[in-house]
Structure formats: C-alpha cells, structure tokens
Amino acid sequence: MIQIDSKFPQAGTTIFTVMSELAERLQALNLSQGFPDFAPPKALLDAFHQVSDFAHQYPAGHGILALRQLISEQYQQQHQIHFDPVNEVTITAGATIAIYSAIQALIHPQDEVIVFDPAYDSYAPAIHLAGGKTVHIALQAPDFQVDWNQVHAAITSRTRMIIVNTPHNPTGSIWCKEDWLNLIQLIENKNIIVLSDEVYEHLVFDGQRHYSVMDFPELQDRALAIGSFGKSFHVTGWRTGYCVAKAALMRELRQVYQFANFCGVQPCQIALAQFMQQSPEHLKTLANFYQQKRDFFLEGIQHSRFSAQPSQGTYFQLLDYSAIRDDLNDVEMCQWLAEQHRIVSIPISVFYQQPPQHLPYLRFCFAKKTETLQQALDILSNC
Numbered sequence: 001m002i003q004i005d006s007k008f009p010q011a012g013t014t015i016f017t018v019m020s021e022l023a024e025r026l027q028a029l030n031l032s033q034g035f036p037d038f039a040p041p042k043a044l045l046d047a048f049h050q051v052s053d054f055a056h057q058y059p060a061g062h063g064i065l066a067l068r069q070l071i072s073e074q075y076q077q078q079h080q081i082h083f084d085p086v087n088e089v090t091i092t093a094g095a096t097i098a099i100y101s102a103i104q105a106l107i108h109p110q111d112e113v114i115v116f117d118p119a120y121d122s123y124a125p126a127i128h129l130a131g132g133k134t135v136h137i138a139l140q141a142p143d144f145q146v147d148w149n150q151v152h153a154a155i156t157s158r159t160r161m162i163i164v165n166t167p168h169n170p171t172g173s174i175w176c177k178e179d180w181l182n183l184i185q186l187i188e189n190k191n192i193i194v195l196s197d198e199v200y201e202h203l204v205f206d207g208q209r210h211y212s213v214m215d216f217p218e219l220q221d222r223a224l225a226i227g228s229f230g231k232s233f234h235v236t237g238w239r240t241g242y243c244v245a246k247a248a249l250m251r252e253l254r255q256v257y258q259f260a261n262f263c264g265v266q267p268c269q270i271a272l273a274q275f276m277q278q279s280p281e282h283l284k285t286l287a288n289f290y291q292q293k294r295d296f297f298l299e300g301i302q303h304s305r306f307s308a309q310p311s312q313g314t315y316f317q318l319l320d321y322s323a324i325r326d327d328l329n330d331v332e333m334c335q336w337l338a339e340q341h342r343i344v345s346i347p348i349s350v351f352y353q354q355p356p357q358h359l360p361y362l363r364f365c366f367a368k369k370t371e372t373l374q375q376a377l378d379i380l381s382n383c
Contacts, residue, residue, distance in 0.1 A: 008125065008128065015121065015346060016034075016346070019334065019344050019345070020032060020344075022335075022338050023344040026338055026342060026344075027342065028343055029342060029344065029375055031343065031344065031345055031364045031365050031366075031368065031376055032345050032363075032365065033346075033365065034236070034314075034367065035236040035237075035367065036234045036315075036367040036368065037368050037369055038234065038368070039234070040233060040235045041233070041234070041275065041282060043275055044233060044271060044272070047271040047274040047275050048267060048271035051267040051271060055270055056266065056267060058262075059263050059264065059265075059266035061254075061258055061263045062090045062254065063090060063092075063269060064091065064266065064273060065086070066270075066273040067091055067242075067269045067272055068089040068091060068242075070273055070277065071083070071085070071089050071091075071242055071244065072084070072085040074283075075214060075244060078212075079212050079215050081214050081215075083245075083246075084247065087250060088244060088245060088246060088250050089242065089250075090244075090253065090254060090257065091241075091242050091264050091269055092243060092257060092261065092264060093239050093240065093241070093265065094230065094240065094241045095197070095226050095227065095230075095241035095242075096241075097241075097257070098226045098241050099122060099123070099126065099195065099197060099226055100126045100260065101253050101260055101261075102195050102224050102226075103123075103126040103127055103132070103161070104129070104130050105252040106160070106193055106253075107130040107161060108160070109131030109132070110132070110133065110158060111130075111133070111159075111161070112135050112156060112158040112159045112160060113127045113133070113135065113160065114151065114159060114162040114163065115127075115134050115135065115163050116136075116137050116146060116163070116165070116168075117137065117138045117352040118139065118144075118171065118348045118350075118352050119136075119165070119351055119352075120169055120170075120197065120351070123163055132160070132161075133158075136354070137151060137154055138353075138355075139168075139171065140356070141361065143309070144168065146175075148179075148182045148186070151183075155190065159192055160191070160192060160193060161192065161193045161195055162183070162193075162195070164183075164194060164196045164197065164213065166179075166197075166210070166211070166313070167201070167203060167204055167210070167312065167314045169199075169200065169316060170316055170318070170346060170348050170351055171311075171318060171348070172313055172314050173312055173313075174208060174210065174211075174312045174313045175211055176211065177211055179211075180215070180216055181216075184216060192222065193222050193249070194213050194223040194224075195223075195224050195226070196212065196214075196223055196224065196225045196226065198212055198213070198225050198226060198227055199226060199228035199241070200231055200314040201227060201232075202231075202232050202286045203286060203287060203313050203314055204287055204312065204313040205291040205310070205311065205312060212225055213225050221246050221248075223249075224243055225244050226242070227241060227242050227243075227244075228241045229241060229242070229268075229272050232283060232286060233282070238268040238272075240268050290315050290366075293315070293366045293368070294311055296373055297317055297373055298310055300377030301380065303377070303381045304380045305321075306319040306321055306380060306383070307322075307323065315365060315366055316364065317363070317364050317366055318361045318362065319345075319380075320360055326360065329349065329359070330347035330349050330359055330361060330362060331349065333347070333360070333362060334347045337362075341379050341380075341382070342379065343376060343379045343380065345362040345363055345364050347361075348361050348362070348363055364376070
C-alpha cells in the first residue's frame with residue numbers, strides 16, 4: 001500500500017460545503033453560502049451569449065486587455081491611482097486563487113502573517129502550505145473592530161504580511177480611514193506587505209465610504225488589492241476576480257498564478273468587459289440595491305426574538321440569537337435551526353482560531369429575492 005504523508009492533514013471540509021449539504025439533505029432554506037438566487041443583469045447575459053465562436057479558447061494568461069483596462073480606469077476614477085493594465089492588473093479565476101497566489105509568491109517558511117479573526121477560511125491554509133505561520137488577532141463582538149494595541153504587540157521581526165478584509169466577511173464591518181492610518185503608522189518602517197481582500201468593495205451602506213488600501217500612497221508600493229466580478233455582477237459561478245498591485249509585486253504573483261491556474265475563462269471576461277462599458281451605472285447603484293435588501297431583512301427581524309446591528313457592508317447580516325437559545329453555541333444553534341425550523345445559516349466561531357467563549361451570532365446571506373427573504377423572515381419570526 002502506498003503511504004501518504006499529508007501536507008495538510010488538519011484540513012477538513014469547508015463550512016460552506018457542510019452547511020449547503022445540510023440544507024440539501026433537510027430540504028431547508030439555504031441562507032448560508034454567499035450567492036444570489038436571482039438572475040444577473042440581462043445585458044450581461046446577452047453579452048455572454050453573443051461572444052464570438054472564436055473566443056472560446058485560452059485568453060492571455062493575465063486576462064483580456066479590455067477588462068484589465070476597465071479595472072485600471074475604475075481605480076483611477078474611484079481611488080485616483082493609475083495602474084498599468086499591462087503590468088499591474090491581472091484577471092484571475094476568482095478572488096480565492098488570487099489570494100492563494102499572492103501568499104504562495106510572497107510568504108517563505110517561518111514568515112509570520114497577521115490574520116484578523118473571524119477570517120475567511122482560505123487565508124490560513126494558504127499560509128500554512130507556504131510554510132508560514134498565522135498570527136491570529138480576534139475581533140471582538142459586537143462591533144468587530146481592530147484593537148490596534150494588539151496589532152502592535154503582534155508584529156515581530158518575522159512579520160511579513162498583514163491580511164485585511166474590508167468590507168469584512170463574515171461580520172459585515174468595514175475599515176474607516178483611521179484604521180488605515182493606524183496600520184500605516186505601525187508598518188511604515190517595516191518590510192511588511194498588505195494583502196487587502198476587497199471583494200465586497202462596492203457593497204458599503206448608509207452613505208459610508210469604502211477605503212481601499214490603494215487610497216493611501218504610503219501603502220501603494222507594498223500592497224495587493226483583490227476584487228471580485230462575481231460579487232459585483234451577481235455571477236459568483238463565473239469564478240472571475242482580479243488583483244491590482246505595483247509591477248514588482250504583481251510580477252511575483254504572476255509567477256505563481258501562471259502555474260496554479262494559467263488563465264481565467266475568456267467568454268466571461270469578454271462579456272464582463274462589454275457590460276462594464278455599456279452599463280457603467282451598474283456599480284454605482286449596487287450599494288443601494290443591496291442596502292434595500294439588508295433593510296428589508298432587518299425590518300422583518302424586528303418581529304422576531306433575534307437582534308442585530310446593521311451590517312456596514314457585504315451581503316451578510318449577523319443575527320444575535322441569545323434571547324432564543326442561550327444554552328447552545330453557534331454551531332449547535334445552526335444545527336437546531338436547520339433541523340427544527342428548516343433554515344440554514346453559518347456559525348461564525350468556525351472562522352476563529354480560538355473563538356470567544358460567548359459568541360451567539362449566525363451569519364445570514366441577504367443576496368436573495370424578496371420572496372426568499374420573506375420566507376426566511378417568516379421562519380425566523382417563529383423561532
């Protein structure tokens with residue numbers, strides 16, 4: 001028998017797969033995994049269907065130039081920074097592979113990477129596979145903001161990268177300008193890279209502003225920003241994302257990405273480029289579109305025993321269930337809701353290395369049709 005020496009024996013099945021399988025098995029309403037249950041814009045689908053018969057082969061490994069140029073223009077308009085679309089913008093097969101490639105390219109054995117918990121579950125595995133060490137800093141409920149004294153204490157001579165996620169999945173919190181200024185002060189004289197996961201960059205609510213890592217000149221030469229067309233255009237299944245960074249960092253990412261995935265899907269890129277050119281208003285209206293869904297969900301929750309602080313961004317809302325079952329942890333509460341009430345959410349303790357003792361929060365996705373949200377509210381109001 002062959003003996004396998006696993007490189008990553010501690011890796012289990014992702015919580016998103018576990019909860020979606022639970023929803024399917026119980027025929028429960030699934031508000032766990034983050035994807036819309038409504039159609040993408042018709043003009044985008046039309047553009048996809050009209051892709052030339054000759055555009056179904058490999059595209060350029062870094063992405064089609066038209067789409068890279070549009071991302072460059074977007075950063076110029078929104079953040080007043082120019083990225084060369086040839087050397088500083090890369091289209092990737094989803095945001096996760098961009099994050100993975102950046103970590104594999106830039107983290108060496110024994111390097112330390114600061115991660116804020118609860119953290120998207122792809123960060124730590126990528127760091128471990130690169131031979132690096134994760135240094136976890138727990139965000140504290142109910143506002144899930146960064147304690148900068150903890151960050152200062154966590155930085156060592158081995159710290160090579162800090163991963164930022166704003167708007168933040170799973171909590172919906174956002175970084176304000178002061179957060180970025182605190183980060184700048186802590187790392188200005190240190191050899192630390194900032195990997196900024198900004199896949200929900202266009203989903204910020206209540207008139208607040210999304211601050212990108214690229215808004216700050218002090219960080220631009222040491223940062224990579226990751227985005228997602230799937231989140232912004234309701235096409236998560238197209239698995240199309242992007243990375244922007246100055247040429248020196250982008251060169252390192254591309255060296256890994258070319259062997260990890262080689263290229264993205266050409267028809268999707270062509271359709272996205274055409275739609276972005278024809279419908280520039282889409283991104284401008286996206287925050288209001290999702291805020292209406294968030295507000296509808298929150299208004300309905302008022303008729304339940306759940307409580308909530310409004311999500312500042314993303315299309316996720318945390319609900320506090322402590323008034324309903326304070327005898328259950330969040331994983332047990334998810335199971336109870338699924339089995340007893342046929343609705344599935346995500347526990348957030350699974351995104352911590354060491355979760356706080358009392359964490360009565362569940363994450364619900366509100367990127368759903370109104371009738372789906374109303375069905376969820378009817379269930380939750382009877383819990």
